[in-house]
Amino acid sequence: MNLIIDNLDFHQLVENSLNSILIVCEDQTIRYCNKAGLRLLNLTSLDQILNKKISQFLPPDLHDMCNEGLTRVIEKQEIIKEMDIKIIKNHGEVAEVEIMTIPFYFENKVLAQVIIQDITKRKIAEKRLKDREKLATLGQLAAGIVHEVKNPLTAVKGFLHLIKESHNHPYLDTMESELEKAFQTLQNLLQVSKPDLLDEPLILIDVCKELNSILLLFQEKLYSVEVEMDLRDSDKRFYGKKNLLLKSFFNLIKNAIEAIMDDGKIKIEHYYHEGWIHIKVSDTGQGIPEEKLVLLGTPFYSSKPDGTGLGLTQVFTTVHEHGGNISVQSVVGKGTTFHIQLPVKMN
Template identity: 30%
Template sequence: MKINPSHRNQHFRRSQVVNSNHHSNFHVREHCYRRLVEISPEPIVVHSDGILTFLNRAALKLIGADSQEEMIGRSIFDFIQIDYHCIVKSRFLEIGGEDNYLDFIPIELIRIDGENIETEISSVEAFNFLGRAVIQSVIRDISARKRNDEFLIRSDKLSAIGQLAAGVAHEIRNPLTTLIGFTQLLKSKYNEPYCVIMLEELDRINLIVNEFMLLSKPQISNIKQNNVKILIDSLIFLLKAEAIINNVQIFSEIEENIPLIFCDVNQLKQVFMNIMKNAIEAMPTGGHFIIQSQVSSEKVVLRFIDQGHGIPKEQIPKLGQPFFTTKEKGTGLGLMVCYNIIEAHKGTIYIESVQGRGTTVNITLPQSLMT
């Protein structure tokens, strides 16, 4: 049977139109998809066989990249901490279909600058291209959320322990006062050397009891507007001699026009003094101790940065717990009192540390205590 050439041409033209429409529709879909992903507030990365093909603005900001060009073509695993490689790879293999949405799992993300941040990742197959799955992954920064959760847990612990400690300390204080009085009487009458030793140990017990009393909810009664710069400058002057002995140089980089804050100046002085003395003691061979400030909306952030030996990563969550200390002769109560005072001022303490490089204590305080 002969085929009419005109029919063959019509069929060919119809085929061209169908293919053209198919490619046109694909490009329209791809453009719409890219547009939706780009404007999403969630950090989204698109990848195939582990190779990045697209990142939206939020994802570039999260990773710390300046442009798409420096990211496209790189492996997504370049930015995932190696301990999580196996679980993430197995999760990608589980997707197998455009409707198979995977729940979020926690991972550590490595930013361009090398900083590790806590995130969570969820993935789904966006579409299939030439037999290869194109995967869309949402990566959320959960470090702030984890800090808030830890702060709430710590606050509950501080409240319970503070009430218990204050009750025990109150019961100990009365007999302790009697023991100190009679020991001083014996010392003045018989001048026994044992009395001196007993008085030293009783004074140490009294110091611990006083710290127990401070663990109860601090009553911030003397609230006034105070200049944090003047307060810290006065403490630097008091600690100058101790810093010189330890070969520590103190640098204050607090802004001259830092806003006044409502606070109990004596209680904040106790917090700052504790942190500054800890920083100096953490640098027995000397170093730089820097105090910085940053004003953010209605808050004032103070950073106390030392070049000490640092704190092991696994010990940082335990800081502020009773009787946990990194010092040989510490009680672990001083920092716990600091947490209580800052919490009473509606502020927060966040500690960062790297072994061998030093520790940074971040204190955030509101400019007003009004609720």
């Protein structure tokens, strides 16, 4: 056994590790990076990373912490245990990683060994599960409320009808139309909270064609809003529930238009990448404050005077029902991007 260890090619072992491993000097320069590290950071050659500062790959708010951490590891030879942080890849993409830093002894010197594990996929899966659980609980609750409220309202509607036959009063019409609105809200709620009730068949969908046709529905609102369509890979088809998806795209575009106060721009993107169809709806509207982002998709959450707050619930439920992911990026005063990914299954 010892014989094997003695003869092991440790360099090969480290190079092929699934974890990214970097060696960093006290002045923050990177002196070694294994293959997983290059892959993680979207780099193609070592020239792009060797002798560069590690802070180049960290968001500005982590620079001080990085400095302090390296001093602790190199000067005091402490271990900095696993923690979750964000890193910035080449081309600016952000990844969530778990990082640990330990002293690395080399030729009488102490350097820092940084071990990084990409946890972006795990984080997405966790968020998806949380969203699903949230929606499932709210869905059950909502379906229960709909059921309980619908029965008495149906009775009221019946009696109103009877009264109208023998009496004539203008308030009766108002009552009836208000009652209709209540029924519509209940219907919407039922639809978004229990989408499986809509037993739509899966059909082959030309997403680009549908995006173009949905935009036509907003013609009269588009006089002050510029629309850019960037529809790539338009030959890709996707099996899905057409009406549910159309409604989702409608809800996203409607929100984008409503977020733009005066003049602004909406961009709709479509492309295919490694088995997934990506659809992005971006606007240059008012943006969403960070603390409100977690509320998106919650039934009845709305900041608009006459919004139902069911639009995004419908979008989130539909995307999840299709096995997809949805993420939101927003900067207040600058705009918002909703990014949907739908899996293209070949069945």
